[in-house]
Amino acid sequence: MPPMPRMEAESNLKEVSGWSLFEDGVLKIKRSFKFKDFTEALIFVNKVSKIAEEEDHHPDISFGWGKAEVTLYTHAVGGLSENDFILAAKINQLP
Numbered sequence: 001m002p003p004m005p006r007m008e009a010e011s012n013l014k015e016v017s018g019w020s021l022f023e024d025g026v027l028k029i030k031r032s033f034k035f036k037d038f039t040e041a042l043i044f045v046n047k048v049s050k051i052a053e054e055e056d057h058h059p060d061i062s063f064g065w066g067k068a069e070v071t072l073y074t075h076a077v078g079g080l081s082e083n084d085f086i087l088a089a090k091i092n093q094l095p
Contacts (some may be wrong), residue, residue: 002054003027003079016088019072027080028073029088045092055090059082 004012009021009029019031033086034043048070052058060071070089074081 001077001081003074003077004081009080010083012082016085016092019091024062026073026078028071030069031081031086031088031091033068033070035066035068041066041068044068044094048091049088051090051094055083055087057087059087059091072079 004027004045006021006027009027013019013029016029019029021027021029033041033044035044043067044073045061045063048061048068057074060067070091072084074077075082
């Protein structure tokens with residue numbers, strides 16, 4: 001299965017507020033989140049990991065004091081797939 005074309009990704013991006021497209025050799029989406037401290041960032045990362053396990057689709061996550069960044073793309077297709085936007089929407093629903 002080929003990766004999602006840029007135009008389709010741009011269209012899907014409208015459905016997941018806060019996420020942006022970027023290209024790092026591969027087209028990806030990412031979003032930054034802010035928290036009041038390290039513990040809240042860690043709680044968020046743990047919630048994302050639970051969803052990722054349920055979906056069997058695992059993002060790249062970096063976090064530190066008061067912040068987390070989630071990057072999504074599908075390794076198997078070498079770019080974006082519909083699963084990335086589904087996971088982004090589910091992450092957006094986290095409290």
